Amino acid sequence: MSGAGNREAVFPTRQSLGIMKAKLKGAETGHSLLKRKSEALTKRFREITRRIDEAKRKMGRVMQIAAFSLAEVTYATGGQIGYQVQESVKAARFRIRSKQENVSGVQLPAFESYITEENNDFGLTGLGRGGQQVQKCRDVYGKAVETLVELASLQTAFVILDDVIKIVNRRVAAIEHVIIPRTENTIKYINSELDELDREEFYRLKKVKNNKKKALDEADAERAKLKEQEGEEGEQLTITGSDEPADILADEEEKDVIF
Amino acid sequence: MAAPSSYKDRNFLAVIGDEDTVTGLLLAGIGHVTTGANATRNFLVVDPKTEIEKVEKAFDEMTARKDIGILLINQHVAERIRYKIDMYTAAFPAVLEIPSKDHPYDPEKDSVLKRVKKLFGE
Numbered sequence: 152m153s154g155a156g157n158r159e160a161v162f163p164t165r166q167s168l169g170i171m172k173a174k175l176k177g178a179e180t181g182h183s184l185l186k187r188k189s190e191a192l193t194k195r196f197r198e199i200t201r202r203i204d205e206a207k208r209k210m211g212r213v214m215q216i217a218a219f220s221l222a223e224v225t226y227a228t229g230g231q232i233g234y235q236v237q238e239s240v241k242a243a244r245f246r247i248r249s250k251q252e253n254v255s256g257v258q259l260p261a262f263e264s265y266i267t268e269e270n271n272d273f274g275l276t277g278l279g280r281g282g283q284q285v286q287k288c289r290d291v292y293g294k295a296v297e298t299l300v301e302l303a304s305l306q307t308a309f310v311i312l313d314d315v316i317k318i319v320n321r322r323v324a325a326i327e328h329v330i331i332p333r334t335e336n337t338i339k340y341i342n343s344e345l346d347e348l349d350r351e352e353f354y355r356l357k358k359v360k361n362n363k364k365k366a367l368d369e370a371d372a373e374r375a376k377l378k379e380q381e382g383e384e385g386e387q388l389t390i391t392g393s394d395e396p397a398d399i400l401a402d403e404e405e406k407d408v409i410f
Numbered sequence: 411m412a413a414p415s416s417y418k419d420r421n422f423l424a425v426i427g428d429e430d431t432v433t434g435l436l437l438a439g440i441g442h443v444t445t446g447a448n449a450t451r452n453f454l455v456v457d458p459k460t461e462i463e464k465v466e467k468a469f470d471e472m473t474a475r476k477d478i479g480i481l482l483i484n485q486h487v488a489e490r491i492r493y494k495i496d497m498y499t500a501a502f503p504a505v506l507e508i509p510s511k512d513h514p515y516d517p518e519k520d521s522v523l524k525r526v527k528k529l530f531g532e
Contacts, residue, residue, distance in 0.1 A: 200526045207523065210508065211515035218511035221434045233433040237441075237455065244439030246421045247479050260501075262479055266439065285437070292438035296423070303480040303504040306522055310501045313525070 158336040163344030171341060175334040182326045189319045191255045196312045199305055206302040210295075217295040220288045227284040243267075245293065247300055252308075257315045262304040264297050420479030420502060424452040424472045426465065427484035430511045435482065452478060456487050466491050478503045485520070486513040495521050 161167040224232065244267055249260045423440040425432055432455050435441075442452045452475075454468040469491060472481050485507045488495050498505055498521075507522075509515035518524075 200529070203522065203526065207515070207520065214509045214515070217434055218430060221430055221437075221511075233429045233455075236433050236436050237453070240436055240441030240443050240451070240453075243422050243442035243452070245423070247423060249420060249479060262504075288434065289437045289439070292434045296435060296438045296440060299482060299506060299508065300423075300480065303506050306506060307501050307504045309522065309526075310499065310504070313529070314501075 157333055158340050159333060161337060161341070163341040163348075165345070168338065168341045168345070171334055171338045175331065175338065178326055178330050178334060182323060182331065185319055185323045185326065188255050189316060189323055192257065192312060192316050192319060195254050196309070196316060199309050199312065203302070203305045203309060206298070206305055210298055210302055213295045213298050217288075217291050220284075220291040224284045224288045232285075245296055249304075254312075257312065259308045259311055260304070261308065262300050264300045266293075419477055422452055422478050423480045423482060424475070424478045424503070425482040426454045426456060426468055426472070426487055427482065427508070428457065428487070428510050428512070429455050431484055431508070450475075456484070462490055466494060469494060473498065473500070473503060473505070475503075481505045482508050484508060484510040484513070485515060486510060488521075489519065492519075492521075496524075 159171075161171070245264060246267060247262045247264050249262050252259045252261055422442050423435075425435050425440065427435075432453050436453065440452070444450050450471075452472070454465070454472075456465055465487060469481075469483070472478055479502065481503045483495075483505060488507045495505060495507075505521075507520050
C-alpha cells in the first residue's frame, strides 16, 4: 500500500501541502461519520433479520391454520371450490400501499395492507352450503395475508439495507485503506521535497557566499598584484622623470607599497 | 436505492402456488384480473404436471410487472425454480416463500434466510 508510488500527482509546494492536509482532515471526518452510519444501519439490520426469522416461523403456523380452515370449507361445501373462486375473481379487494421509513438517511419502504370494501367477488361462493365456513376461511386467510405483508416489508427492508450496508462499508474501507494512506503519503512526499528544497537552498546560498568571498579575495589579490606592478612601474616612471601619475596614485592609498 | 416511483404504484399481491393456497389467498381477496386485450391474472395455479417453463415464465412476468408489490410463491414451487429465485435480488416486488398444505415450511431452503445465515456466518 505505501511507498513512493502511491501518492497523488501534485507539485510539492506549500499550497498543495495545505490542500492535502485539508483533504486528510476531510477524509478522517468522513470516515468517522460513515463508520457511525454503518454501525447504525447494521444495528437496524440485525434487528430486522431477527424479526424476519420470527415472522417466518409465525407464518408457518398461520398458514397451517389457514390451510386447515380451507379444508373445512372443502368439507362443508362438499367439493372443490377452487375453480369457481378462480373464475369469479375480478378486482383485488385486499391491496397494499407502501410508505417510507427513514433510517440514517436510507429510505426503507414498508408495505401496509388495506381492504377496499366496495367490491366482493365471491358473493356467490358457498351459497348452497358452507357459507359460514367460507366466510371464516376468508377471515383467516385475510389475517394470514396480513402476516405475509408484514413479512414482505421486513424482507424488502432487509434487501435494501443489505445493499446500502455493503455500499457504506465499501466506502469506509476505501477511505480507510486507500484515500487516507495515499493522502498521508502525499503529505510525506511534499514535506520531504520541501525539506530537500530547503537544504538545497541553504547549500546554494552557502556556495554563493563562498564564491563571492573567493571572487572578492581574488579581486583583492589581483588588485594588490596590479598595485605592485603599478608601483614598480611608478618607480620606473619616477626614474624616467614623468612623476605626475605616479604621484597621484601614491598619494591616494597603499603607501605601504611604496618604499 | 429505490426511487419513489418504483413502488408507489405497487398495489397488488401476486401468487404462484398450488390450488389450495391460491384458492385461499383469492378468498382473502388478493386476486386481480385486468380486462381488455391482454388480460392478465396475478395468480398462477401450479400442479405437479405444470411444466417448469410455464412457472418460470409466470415468475418473470410477475416480477417484471410494475403494479405488484409482493409475490407470494409456494416453497415447493420455489424449489423447482430455485436458481431463478436465488438470482433474484431486487427489492421490488418482494418475493416471499410461503408454506403449502402438503409441504411444511422449511427455513433451511428459504433464499432470504439463506442469505441471513450467510451474512452472519452461521
